[in-house]
Amino acid sequence: MDDHIFHTGERLVQQRTGERGTALINSRNISPGIPAAARNFVGQQRWCVLGAADAAGAMWACMLSGEPGFVQASDDLRSLQVASSDPQSVLARMAPIADLQPAQSIAVLLIELQTRRRLRINGHVSQVTAQASAQALAVAVGQAFPVCPRYIQKRELLPLEAEAAAEHRTSTAVTSGTLLDEATSAWIAGADTLFIASLGPSGEADVSHRGGRPGFVQQQGRVLRIPDFNGNSMFNTLGNLELESRCGLVFPDFEGARQLQLTGHARAHFGVDADIDQTGGTGRWIEFQVDSWRSTPLNLPQRWRLLEASPYNP
Template identity: 65%
Template sequence: MDDTLFHPGERMVQERTGERAIALLNGRNISAHIPAAASNFVAQQRWCVIGAADEGGSVSASLLTGEPGFVQTVDELAGLRMALDDPHDHLRVAAPIGTLEAGQSIAVLLIDLQTRRRLRVNGHVASVSANLLDVTVGQAFPVCPRYIQKREPEFDSPDTAWPPALPVAGSALDGAVAKWITAADTLFIASLGPSGEADVSHRGGRPGFVQIVGNVLRIPDYNGNSMFNTLGNLAVDSRCGLVMPNEDGVHQLQLNGRARVCFDVLDEAESTGGTRRWIEFTLESWRISPLNRPLRWRLIEASPFNP
């Protein structure tokens, strides 16, 4: 089994949890190219999540939306191409999209809420312009459907929310932001490996699964694929960013800060699903910004895996 796929932080968490053998088994799904069977899946998506560090070193996650086909596989499955179509000229307000540079590490998560399929792609920016983003694939792998709430897009909603309000930012969790967080059943977290390699992953649960304690968010770490990409990254670099879509389908809440992994926590309410692990995210700043295109979803079914 190839253990070079995992860096020291990931291996440390795998060993501590006793799940190293499972991680090595699941690691066989990691490829240096987009799986051929996923090419059509990529082209069908209406949105994706981008993870990267900005020019100041802060790690951010952003939502990017478009019509099906705005993301395509290129270079015989060795790359992704994204059309940065922004009819409302708001794309550049959503860090880190506006600060990307060629050669920079980047992570892309493609996720279909209707089928609960997702594909993670980590690599580097090949080129970026006002209209196109090309990504060279370093690693690509499908991820299990657990904790994804099933949703379907709503196409008949009138586009009356545009233009949205200007971005709002702060450094403390006020009432409106706290309400947004505690109502969420989905979030995405971007992190960095020991060499600065970006990663972005999905977290889901029942509304309220994220707990707020002062300026700290507690995010439970449920059982997953045992590779511990996010937890392994946080073990070596505490910088990370979160993003949560809003129910209105127009705005996203981006949070930047630092996080640590807590093991063997006291969990009498079993909020971690039995793992007794959570991520403690300490907020440094938050920002509410509009999506480049509105994307509204209707909840069909909560994940049957939610604790």
Template identity: 40%
Template sequence: MNAAGSSSRFHEGELIAQRNANESDMAARNGANVSTHIVRGALPFVRQQKTVYIGSVDIDGRVWASLLIGEPGFLNPSDDATTLTIDLSKVARQPHDPLWENLRLDARMGFLLLDLQTRKRLKVNGDAHLDGDRLVVDVTESVPICPRYIQRRTIALSDPGSQPVPTGLQQGSGIGDAQRELIARADTFFLASVHETHGADASHRGGPPGFVQILPGNVLRIPDYNGNSMFNSFGNFLLNPQAGLVFPDYEHRRLLQLNGTVAMFWDQPDPAGVTGGTGRFWEFTIERWIETALPETLDVRFVDASPFLPQGV
């Protein structure tokens, strides 16, 4: 695929974001890696995964990010790599996750497959429908993603589909001290966005603990590091500022899901180097939050931090 051809796969918002960052040429080159099916060489990787991070849309157009933990094999790509089937009977279900209602209402879903131990990740987006206990995804695009900014962790959960998941629920509009503390020490979260016709998208964000700054008024300020230059999330936000964030707190087995809106800031002063040289920040205004529990037997252990993390905080 030539540069013009790979550029044509991007929607208007992505093209504007690429121009704003002066990375259009790099985006066009990386766009050649995007396929309308799962890369065949990645099929064994898909079948081995224990987690998937999902972007979905609720009945009011709000975007949410979710985490599913299952046993290897719960993600099953078709032999022709055009379909991904998720066996929900092999998943530890948190009943208060908006995902369960969203998947019945809006077919647009984005999936991020991330192996925390090897730092390998694959994006799969598509239109999904329920078939009994199975979520069947017709793949519209898929692309391997670079391993930068991922903190290595091991994750273990035996027989996820049979694990009792605590059903405790806290929710609100303005976050409290407990939620602020969780966010302030996080080194990882996941981000969901949506485009009207290109569908939903899920992506990873990692940084040193404290890289997410909490501002007054329920606003989070987050540096944007160098990435693959395609600006899928930022491109979506330029056209629809709705976003979902999910912060896994593995130490205390909590999950914090946030819904809100995004504003982007380009070419900003960054004397401390917290953006790693991009000068880009984005701010997320929290409108709703849900805090639930992860399975009590979940065992996640930190291995090491990404060697690519900027040194500024």
């Protein structure tokens, strides 16, 4: 099996945890294009998560929503397009990563909460189109692979009344800061889902999902402690953090159609003294140091109802 698919940081973590063999087996699911079986899945999605660096080099994760078809795979399955007829939907509402440039590394995560299916796509920006009537982002695929359903809380999308949708579209409520205030701390304390964007040794962006019971993320001042539960053993995120500390988080507000984005630095800790509820028995967690944060409404309003917590949650 080809081990060169993993970079140095990933291999180091796989060695440290004794999971290199499992990682190599699971790496068979990684392909240089979007799997043909996932084409319909891509076109059905109503939202996605992007991971990229801003102009200053800080990493951010960003949620985008749209109608089915706003994300499409190309005929040859080697590229992905994120587009909308609403000029506020793709680029302008992606701040602080709105100024994407051709060849810039970017990661896309497509996740379907009601079925617990997800697809990770890492690549680079191949084209940015910004016109008065439409905006589009084209991504050349470098790697794509499906991920297991663990730790995804099952939710269903609720219909939104016209008045509520109109009110949301006119909302410009954006708050930001460097210190986590009472409202953002409460948001984090009640979260059962987050997404984390990180960077590989050559600047390759990656974005992944983390989930657990509400309160699974612990806060100590400006530091967030995120447990690393058992996964696919490839350790893409932890491997990145082994070599590059810059990363970004986004916490969805599924009921309020908002997102809380944080950028900062992080490192992984191994063999920590924690009970099984804290790390699911792995003895691993990520400590994330907050540099700054921003809270914004989603570009298009979507509200979700919780159906079932993941049966894998510790």
